[in-house]
Amino acid sequence: MDRVCPKCGKDYSSDPFWSTSLSRHLARKNPCDRDPSTKYIKEFEPVLIKPLNTFETITLPKEFSKFPKKCENIAPQYFKDVFSISENVCFVKPNSSKNEIFVKVSPCVPVKVVKLDEFIKLFVNHIFLKHFSNFTCYDGQYDIWLCNNFIYTDNGIWNGDIPDGSTYTLDNGKKGKNAPDFMISMRRCVKEFLDTQQSKTHLKNILLQL
Numbered sequence: 096m097d098r099v100c101p102k103c104g105k106d107y108s109s110d111p112f113w114s115t116s117l118s119r120h121l122a123r124k125n126p127c128d129r130d131p132s133t134k135y136i137k138e139f140e141p142v143l144i145k146p147l148n149t150f151e152t153i154t155l156p157k158e159f160s161k162f163p164k165k166c167e168n169i170a171p172q173y174f175k176d177v178f179s180i181s182e183n184v185c186f187v188k189p190n191s192s193k194n195e196i197f198v199k200v201s202p203c204v205p206v207k208v209v210k211l212d213e214f215i216k217l218f219v220n221h222i223f224l225k226h227f228s229n230f231t232c233y234d235g236q237y238d239i240w241l242c243n244n245f246i247y248t249d250n251g252i253w254n255g256d257i258p259d260g261s262t263y264t265l266d267n268g269k270k271g272k273n274a275p276d277f278m279i280s281m282r283r284c285v286k287e288f289l290d291t292q293q294s295k296t297h298l299k300n301i302l303l304q305l
Contacts, residue, residue, distance in 0.1 A: 103127040146182060147305065150200045150221040153183045166240040167276040170223055171284035177222060178288065186214070187298040188289040196289070197302050206302045215281050216255035224251050244277035 098108045100120060105127065107113035107120075120127065124136045148154055156176040163172045178184050186198035196214045197206050200221060209217065246253055257278050292298070 100127060147185045147199065147301065148183050149185050149202055150198070150217060152202060153177060153222060153226075154180050155226055156180065166237060167280040169237065170219075170227075170277060171280050173223060173227060174218065174281070174284055175288070184292075184298075185302065187292055187295050187302065189295045189299040191290075197299055199302050199305055202305075206305070211282060211285060212255065212257070212278070215278070215285060216253060218281075218285075219246065219253050219255075220251075224253065241277065244275035246275075246277055 098110075098113045098117065099106050100117060102121070105120065107117050110116050129135075156179070159172060160176050160179070161172065163169050186196055188196045194210045195208050196211065197208055198214060198217060199206050200217055207217075241247075245257055257275060
């Protein structure tokens with residue numbers, strides 16, 4: 096059998112697996128003798144869509160993996176516990192150079208592209224304030240701490256306003272840091288999670304198809 100392609104003359108004589116290579120070459124969707132005027136057929140690998148929850152349909156952890164002693168660590172630990180369940184991870188930051196997070200909030204709404212603080216606001220309103228009180232370890236004193244950090248829970252919705260300035264004043268008149276402890280710890284927690292995500296482009300493609 097001739098070890099040369101009958102269409103383009105490509106020689107496979109030096110290929111020990113020439114028969115398989117030649118057969119694969121002849122079976123290409125875009126033949127080697129394709130007319131330049133013929134449209135090139137792009138070959139895409141189908142994206143495997145795995146079942147994902149959204150912020151509105153998450154699977155709740157049964158309890159804290161380790162209940163934090165400090166107030167500023169409670170929300171970050173809850174974030175870590177919620178998203179330790181792989182089906183709950185319905186968000187990704189595909190480009191490390193941009194402050195853009197792709198997140199699926201609701202099954203009926205397309206993916207949103209938000210910045211870090213807006214993402215934290217979505218987490219607080221759709222998950223944290225909605226479900227955190229289900230824990231028996233929920234301490235009423237934590238409500239006071241949240242209010243001191245401008246996370247108001249009276250109506251169950253936080254408007255996302257944070258007084259990021261040189262200083263801010265608490266209800267007791269004391270001066271605080273340039274950002275409340277809640278946001279300092281949450282920003283750090285979310286960034287660390289996003290930075291360690293794997294297969295970011297693949298996850299982004301999955302989210303965009305949902």
